[in-house]
Amino acid sequence: MLKNNRANSTEWAIENGWLTDVEIQPSSHFEPRDKNESISLLVVHNISLPPGQFGGNYISDFFLGHLKPTADPYFESIYKMRVSAHCLIKRNGDIVQYVSFNDKAWHAGVSRYQDRDKCNDFSIGIELEGTDDIPYTKEQYQQLSQLSRALIAAYPALQNNIVGHCDIAPGRKTDPGISFDWQCYRALLAENG
Template sequence: MTLALDRHGWLRPGPSVQCLRSPNSDARPAGAVVSLLVIHNISLPPNRFEGPCVADLFLNRLDYGSHPWLERLRGLRVSAHFFVRRDGSVLQFVSTEDRAWHAGVSQFRGRERCNDFSIGIEVEGADTVPYDDRQYGTLSRLASLLRSRYPLAHVRGHEHIAPGRKTDPGPAFDWRRFGHESGYARRSMPSF
């Protein structure tokens, strides 16, 4: 799979790439420099993969009555820049030039509001479920592409920027593998 960003921060659509515009985004603050990549995981309902619920959540069209667990998400307005499915395909919801609503209350190196200066990638998964090889391949290509456009000096999990509140991408995420395949230096990665 070849990934390319257009000048507006959108991936070029293709067989494994789909762009869907989420209303849950806004402009970054003036002068914001995108320097942090945040890795998340998501599955809706929890531990169920390959359905439409994640995209529907980010597009504000989730059918809360389709599963009892989903009712707790009613009124939630969230998004991420990218969603990497189990098969390695990518859905993009927010331009990389804009602020996605993925980090919530967060802090990195003394700076709050990580959404202002980060790009968020949701990986279809759960904290303790191994991720698919195809997901690591897509994550590596996507991280390399983003680093060629933005000065992404660090990558962290949601768990690192919102400790005690979030646990993703969890212990099943192989940080060493991601760092090796994506070319991130050890100093820019979380401690192992």
């Protein structure tokens, strides 16, 4: 389902776990959250497919389980993986949502935060189209901060629990990497608040 993507929006609406006015591509790579589990962690990731290349539909194909192993030699090693994120923020700021925030996306893998394992159980995963060492775009920072504000409004426990994938899977993951400007993101988050 394709909706108009508001790249310059100052406010996002969330209805039944879904953003309004963004591209929705429902993934089957999710599971229901335990109804007694509160959403209390926002995890920032990065992804590019093939690695270091931007644009195209390969990331969506990957999260939807449609990645063709013959499209790039790298895909032969990942096309059978069943992973997803709640949202992807592309280089131009467009957002694609794959999994309802009320459900568990499969983004964190083996992970731990504040003495709790299995971060997928209580987190929301946002992917930025990027790499550890290529700067992210101003549109991505703007959209991430606006999306974060909407998520915090809907799930207040996220307020003080925003981390990188590297923070919950140290030694295993490095994203969003040294190129992610946490100071810029937090300043925009405060400014939009």
